[in-house]
Amino acid sequence: MKTFIKKLLLVSVAATSANGLAAVVELNKVTDAQSLVPQHINHTFDRITASYATATNTMVAHGEGALVGGQVTKAEVNPGLVLLQKKSIARFEYQYKLPNGKPAIRTYHSYSGDAPITKSLQGDAEAKERFRQWSEAEMRNENEVLVTGKISEQDYATMERYFKASSYAQANDAEIKALRRIEQDMNAGVITSGGELRVYVNQIPCQSCMPLFEEQLKQWDLIESATVAYLPQNRSYFGKGLSEEELSKKSAYLYVKNNGALSASEAEEGLQSAFTSHRATKTKYQNFKNELNNTASIRGEGSVVTGCGY
Numbered sequence: 001m002k003t004f005i006k007k008l009l010l011v012s013v014a015a016t017s018a019n020g021l022a023a024v025v026e027l028n029k030v031t032d033a034q035s036l037v038p039q040h041i042n043h044t045f046d047r048i049t050a051s052y053a054t055a056t057n058t059m060v061a062h063g064e065g066a067l068v069g070g071q072v073t074k075a076e077v078n079p080g081l082v083l084l085q086k087k088s089i090a091r092f093e094y095q096y097k098l099p100n101g102k103p104a105i106r107t108y109h110s111y112s113g114d115a116p117i118t119k120s121l122q123g124d125a126e127a128k129e130r131f132r133q134w135s136e137a138e139m140r141n142e143n144e145v146l147v148t149g150k151i152s153e154q155d156y157a158t159m160e161r162y163f164k165a166s167s168y169a170q171a172n173d174a175e176i177k178a179l180r181r182i183e184q185d186m187n188a189g190v191i192t193s194g195g196e197l198r199v200y201v202n203q204i205p206c207q208s209c210m211p212l213f214e215e216q217l218k219q220w221d222l223i224e225s226a227t228v229a230y231l232p233q234n235r236s237y238f239g240k241g242l243s244e245e246e247l248s249k250k251s252a253y254l255y256v257k258n259n260g261a262l263s264a265s266e267a268e269e270g271l272q273s274a275f276t277s278h279r280a281t282k283t284k285y286q287n288f289k290n291e292l293n294n295t296a297s298i299r300g301e302g303s304v305v306t307g308c309g310y
Contacts, residue, residue, distance in 0.1 A: 080116030096195030
């Protein structure tokens with residue numbers, strides 16, 4: 001099904017990319033009620049939630065964490081679930097060619113900020129690192145990557161990377177985390193240059209992230225093109241029942257409004273709701289408990305589940 005999108009920005013760059021073609025970057029607000037973009041974003045959120053479940057089950061298997069009768073409790077996992085409810089989500093699909101010429105796609109599931117972790121491990125740096133590695137173990141397919149963790153201010157200042165946020169305060173936004181990981185993989189030869197990026201985010205890139213796409217990405221000569229599709233944001237997100245005058249006092253609201261990124265119809269509101277309602281459902285404890293059981297069963301059976309199914 002074709003996705004119709006309202007074009008917000010189209011930038012053609014005269015720079016030469018790795019394959020000799022002009023690089024093109026597009027930012028698009030999704031407007032078609034039948035768009036599959038919410039499904040792509042929801043799938044990424046599912047994979048992030050599954051990674052939290054995998055790490056939690058591994059923690060239990062190692063006898064770590066605050067367990068009752070050898071089982072994890074709601075109080076133990078709830079802080080991570082609450083954190084997941086607040087995160088911005090970004091899905092980056094990099095389409096490229098392998099050295100043998102065959103096409104390939106590598107998907108990066110990214111979220112803002114630090115990785116979710118269970119309550120009792122939050123104060124232990126070594127335990128947090130183990131938990132992060134356990135989370136990444138959920139990505140069993142080599143073409144699926146979970147962009148975890150939170151870069152420290154020191155590492156951000158010293159690590160040589162092309163992609164930079166406007167300041168360290170924005171260095172752990174979902175978009176820049178993913179782009180820096182893609183850059184890292186390209187430099188390491190994990191993926192080849194000259195490909196195309198398809199990006200799906202749950203809202204318009206914030207003001208601090210916009211230069212990544214408007215300036216840095218369009219000048220990056222290692223890709224051919226990038227298309228960024230984002231969901232429109234609903235007015236209720238900025239405060240239910242507030243008047244336009246009250247909303248206009250909020251800088252975040254004005255940024256979204258002035259960039260045409262607000263939902264302009266009931267159909268557009270449904271696009272954002274398709275994501276937020278799915279996120280709320282997945283992070284309810286009972287549903288996450290089912291995720292824990294399903295993840296444990298899959299691992300016990302030795303089955304391999306990839307991130308390719310919709």
